[in-house]
Amino acid sequence: MHSGRIHRDKYITYTEDEDVYDFSPKKLIEIGAVPNLNLIEDWIPKVKAIMPTHAHLDHIGAIPFISNRFHAPIVCTPFSKAVIEAILNDEKIELRNDIISVNPNSVYKVSNNITAEFINMTHSTPQTAMIALHTKYGTLIYGNDFKFDSQPTIGKKPNFKRLKEIGKKGVACLILDSIYAASAKKTPSEAVAKEMLKEVMLGTNSRGKAVIVTTFSSHLARLNSIIEFGKKMNRKIVFLGRSLRKYVTAGEKVRIINFSKNAEIIGFRDKIGKKLNQMANNKDRYLVVVTGHQGEPKSVLSRIINDEFKFRLEAGDHVIYSCTIIPNETNQLNREIMENKLRDRGVRIFKDIHVSGHCAREDQRDLIELLKPKNIIPAHGDINMATAMAELAKELGYKLGKNVFIMGDGKRLKI
Numbered sequence: 407m408h409s410g411r412i413h414r415d416k417y418i419t420y421t422e423d424e425d426v427y428d429f430s431p432k433k434l435i436e437i438g439a440v441p442n443l444n445l446i447e448d449w450i451p452k453v454k455a456i457m458p459t460h461a462h463l464d465h466i467g468a469i470p471f472i473s474n475r476f477h478a479p480i481v482c483t484p485f486s487k488a489v490i491e492a493i494l495n496d497e498k499i500e501l502r503n504d505i506i507s508v509n510p511n512s513v514y515k516v517s518n519n520i521t522a523e524f525i526n527m528t529h530s531t532p533q534t535a536m537i538a539l540h541t542k543y544g545t546l547i548y549g550n551d552f553k554f555d556s557q558p559t560i561g562k563k564p565n566f567k568r569l570k571e572i573g574k575k576g577v578a579c580l581i582l583d584s585i586y587a588a589s590a591k592k593t594p595s596e597a598v599a600k601e602m603l604k605e606v607m608l609g610t611n612s613r614g615k616a617v618i619v620t621t622f623s624s625h626l627a628r629l630n631s632i633i634e635f636g637k638k639m640n641r642k643i644v645f646l647g648r649s650l651r652k653y654v655t656a657g658e659k660v661r662i663i664n665f666s667k668n669a670e671i672i673g674f675r676d677k678i679g680k681k682l683n684q685m686a687n688n689k690d691r692y693l694v695v696v697t698g699h700q701g702e703p704k705s706v707l708s709r710i711i712n713d714e715f716k717f718r719l720e721a722g723d724h725v726i727y728s729c730t731i732i733p734n735e736t737n738q739l740n741r742e743i744m745e746n747k748l749r750d751r752g753v754r755i756f757k758d759i760h761v762s763g764h765c766a767r768e769d770q771r772d773l774i775e776l777l778k779p780k781n782i783i784p785a786h787g788d789i790n791m792a793t794a795m796a797e798l799a800k801e802l803g804y805k806l807g808k809n810v811f812i813m814g815d816g817k818r819l820k821i
């Protein structure tokens with residue numbers, strides 16, 4: 407098993423900014439930011455397709471740097487394709503492999519005896535899929551990064567009907583997102599996050615004050631809600647940041663959003679500075695959406711707080727974090743520094759206006775019961791999370807070591 411994901415923490419520690427991308431593949435491998443392919447050297451010639459399930463950086467971010475080592479197309483949903491192309495374009499990297507787009511709820515024939523089915527899922531970025539790999543040995547399901555959201559604010563609901571059908575036919579193995587396996591709940595809908603945002607954006611008094619919101623650039627559903635409430639606040643909406651522009655442009659290209667109609671979207675550094683200087687005297691007329699939710703030192707929010715522009719934050723201004731802190735030392739420290747600076751000036755901070763995009767224990771139970779897989783591999787989490795999933799599986803009649811397998815980088819399993 408090899409996850410193929412970019413190590414966001416190491417990457418940001420090195421680059422100090424999720425927006426900065428110009429480092430050599432060799433350097434990124436050296437610092438452990440992209441996967442070390444040496445572990446699967448013997449498999450490289452056998453790889454038939456590279457299939458990221460969605461457009462998050464920890465799933466597609468390594469593609470520009472290591473996919474040229476394979477002779478295999480990259481197969482993903484249209485939004486993911488548009489994001490990958492935007493990164494390649496920005497970084498002037500050329501891939502020798504094709505990028506093939508497959509709509510959610512449709513099928514791609516990988517080879518004579520392998521078919522990949524992209525089952526529509528909900529997560530925290532659009533067009534996320536769960537992949538069912540149908541082979542002559544049985545069906546393997548890759549179920550990382552999803553939640554069961556029956557009230558998504560953009561896109562369709564998860565395809566429960568198809569999951570049920572596949573479950574009836576039989577699933578050989580389920581690779582399952584375990585990060586919240588210890589959390590006894592069902593992850594709330596994005597509709598809940600929208601209500602939380604509404605409370606903060608429309609239910610607090612921000613008259614005469616600056617209002618800044620920051621969230622994940624890839625979270626187009628969240629950004630869509632921010633625009634909706636920004637309009638109700640009668641403010642001009644301005645998006646500032648390279649990664650914001652990248653994801654919004656990709657979403658508009660595949661026609662799942664049209665933010666440009668209601669917001670000005672600026673990605674280039676010089677233009678961002680100009681715009682902030684221009685807004686400085688009428689801060690209360692704008693809703694400013696920026697990068698920097700994890701406290702990244704080179705993000706637009708950090709630079710505003712460090713007084714790099716005429717647009718300065720003062721007592722009573724609002725900063726809304728529509729996110730949680732991704733729990734690692736770098737982010738926790740960066741955010742603490744950032745929040746301390748805001749507090750020193752008397753800025754009002756609204757934290758954790760967010761719900762997760764990842765399934766919790768009761769969603770995981772529902773999926774296991776729908777699919778009834780013969781084997782389960784807990785994924786995406788550390789050993790504690792994988793163990794919590796093994797315990798959940800035990801409640802459902804599985805047994806660790808017999809049909810639940812806790813894996814690690816470089817470990818292999820034969821089913």
Ligand SMILES: [Zn+2]
Nearest residue numbers: 460462529551
């Ligand atoms: Zn994700």
